[in-house]
Amino acid sequence: MRTVLIFLLLFASSGWRVCAEEAMPKSYDVIIVGGGIAGLTAAYYLDDFDVLLLEMQDQVGGRASSGQYKTISFARGAEYLGKPEEPLEEMIEELGLVLREVPAPADVTYHQGKFYYDELGKARLLINQSNLNTLNRFVGHLTDLYDSYDEIPELTLKGELARLDTISAKQWFTENNYPSIFHELFNVTARGLFGANLDEISALSVLPELAFDFEDFKGIENVSDLAEELSGTSGATEMYTFDNGIAAIPQALARHMADSIQTGTKVTAITKVDEEFKVTCIKDNQKQYILWADAVIIATPAPVALTIGAAVLSKEQQRLLGSVQYAPYSTVALFSNHPIFTKGFNLAIEDDQIFTDIYDSTWVASHFKENSDFTTLSHWVTLVYAPPSSFQDKTVIDLDDHELLARIYTALDMVLPGSSTKVIGHEITRYRYGLPVMVPGSYRRMIDLDKATGEGLFLAGDYLIYPTFEAAAASGQLAAEKVKEWLED
Ligand SMILES: Cc1cc2nc3c(=O)[nH]c(=O)nc-3n(C[C@H](O)[C@H](O)[C@H](O)COP(=O)(O)OP(=O)(O)OC[C@H]3O[C@@H](n4cnc5c(N)ncnc54)[C@H](O)[C@@H]3O)c2cc1C
Numbered sequence: 001m002r003t004v005l006i007f008l009l010l011f012a013s014s015g016w017r018v019c020a021e022e023a024m025p026k027s028y029d030v031i032i033v034g035g036g037i038a039g040l041t042a043a044y045y046l047d048d049f050d051v052l053l054l055e056m057q058d059q060v061g062g063r064a065s066s067g068q069y070k071t072i073s074f075a076r077g078a079e080y081l082g083k084p085e086e087p088l089e090e091m092i093e094e095l096g097l098v099l100r101e102v103p104a105p106a107d108v109t110y111h112q113g114k115f116y117y118d119e120l121g122k123a124r125l126l127i128n129q130s131n132l133n134t135l136n137r138f139v140g141h142l143t144d145l146y147d148s149y150d151e152i153p154e155l156t157l158k159g160e161l162a163r164l165d166t167i168s169a170k171q172w173f174t175e176n177n178y179p180s181i182f183h184e185l186f187n188v189t190a191r192g193l194f195g196a197n198l199d200e201i202s203a204l205s206v207l208p209e210l211a212f213d214f215e216d217f218k219g220i221e222n223v224s225d226l227a228e229e230l231s232g233t234s235g236a237t238e239m240y241t242f243d244n245g246i247a248a249i250p251q252a253l254a255r256h257m258a259d260s261i262q263t264g265t266k267v268t269a270i271t272k273v274d275e276e277f278k279v280t281c282i283k284d285n286q287k288q289y290i291l292w293a294d295a296v297i298i299a300t301p302a303p304v305a306l307t308i309g310a311a312v313l314s315k316e317q318q319r320l321l322g323s324v325q326y327a328p329y330s331t332v333a334l335f336s337n338h339p340i341f342t343k344g345f346n347l348a349i350e351d352d353q354i355f356t357d358i359y360d361s362t363w364v365a366s367h368f369k370e371n372s373d374f375t376t377l378s379h380w381v382t383l384v385y386a387p388p389s390s391f392q393d394k395t396v397i398d399l400d401d402h403e404l405l406a407r408i409y410t411a412l413d414m415v416l417p418g419s420s421t422k423v424i425g426h427e428i429t430r431y432r433y434g435l436p437v438m439v440p441g442s443y444r445r446m447i448d449l450d451k452a453t454g455e456g457l458f459l460a461g462d463y464l465i466y467p468t469f470e471a472a473a474a475s476g477q478l479a480a481e482k483v484k485e486w487l488e489d
Contacts, residue, residue, distance in 0.1 A: 027291075028052045028291065030050070030487075031277065031295075032051065034054075035263065036250070037064055037249065039300075040250055040253040042299060042460050043261070044087075044257065045480035046480045047260075052293075053257070054279075054291075063076075067429075069333065072379055073243075073244040075246060079383070081241065081470055084240065084470065091473070095252040099240050100243060100368050101236065101240055103345070103364070104236075104237050104344075105118045105237075106344065107119065115344075119217060130178075130181060142214055143211065143214075148160075148161060161443075164203040169186070184351050189210070191388070192357045196391040200391055201440075202439060205466075266285075268282055268308060270457070271311045277296045295456045298457070301433035301436070302326075302461065302463050305459060316452040317449070317452045317457075324445070325391060326436055328391075330429065334383075335427075338380065338422045340412075345359060355384045355387075355411055356385060360382060362377055362381065397431070405426065436461075438466075460479040462475065
């Protein structure tokens, strides 16, 4: 034993890097921590380098992972995308993935016993509860904003945009005299998309999302133009996924870069020795070992980055990371032998319920798979999305399974009477770090984080650009570019 110890000491002092339990002399150009879409995208754009991505779970994907029930894949987190732009568009093409546009009606709104289909249906509801001029004023407001809006890091935060970053969405709706139906409807949207309510999130974070929804809406001249929309017929939805869900992208990336990805490996600390990063990991919950790299990208939620990177993050990075707050989120997959909702892909329900949306997991596949439609399916998965009513409220992850399900069934039966009796099984997924909350000031924080450097230590993740799958991918590409510059310097 003593001989082994002396041998190890000699080995270490001779400049070789040795781990505590096994020899791992390999040093990488770049180590990436986290195999969500941000980390995977970073790895994809660094394929000219010697890269290793470490993911603590058994599979990559993070908040965009899928489960399986019999023949049906269902999302546990991210469900759909807007029309993909770079870098997602490029990766989808190069990986040979077939993108599916979600068939109409993609969005259904439930309000006081009635269903309203897609954006024009929602417009009809807003007009019914207010008037046409108010709706056209609202869409005009959104269009003006969208024209001057860019994503981080391109966004120039000045004038009205800078002001909108400092006020809550609720303040914006109130100061513009929008009636209560706007607050009610868009509070559901805000909770579902951001895990926070209109009082909590900045106007600047919500309005571009709403603008995107009303992008093709040219203003309605006459309410009768909307007569047909109640039946749910319109064509393009501009919402996209794949036959097996969004997880198709992380899964394809994992196959593409299999040699550079190590799953089941949790990073516990990153330190710096001379000019190299020392990355301490635990494999399969037992074996601790050390890897080395010239540069590191941390692509985990901000609180994890703050913990594992405490010794190497700059003071400014630590200050900014410490200010990122997260909304908890739970999703529940309900399994049945009979359909629960067959009228559209995403059903948004009234506010003040335990969940805001249900998604029909079979909606896309049943439209695109040959010989497959609702009549030939025998298994069904209905996804229930349960964000908190306030991001400070942990109820949706703290409730035990029994209570969570009981509250979900009550709301479900209110909207779709008798549907809870069809459920024969379920799977619950809880996210402590569901979504980074875009509180007032978050755009300023993101701009500052983009500029803050950690000398070879880079960050990626949705909290750096916007809390979506696509933005997380963009943050990964951005981190890859910064690493290339660093290594080539
Ligand atoms: C319920 C829900 C629904 C959503 N729906 C949509 C949607 O429909 N459309 C959309 O665009 N976006 C959606 N989003 C947002 C989207 O899922 C995220 O923005 C995106 O997936 C974040 O990717 P990421 O790579 O930044 O983080 P993550 O996906 O969280 O990836 C981080 C990875 O790091 C790993 N990790 C953490 N700690 C360590 C460690 N110490 N060592 C090693 N690995 C570690 C984690 O296991 C994880 O795989 C949704 C989010 C949630 C929660």
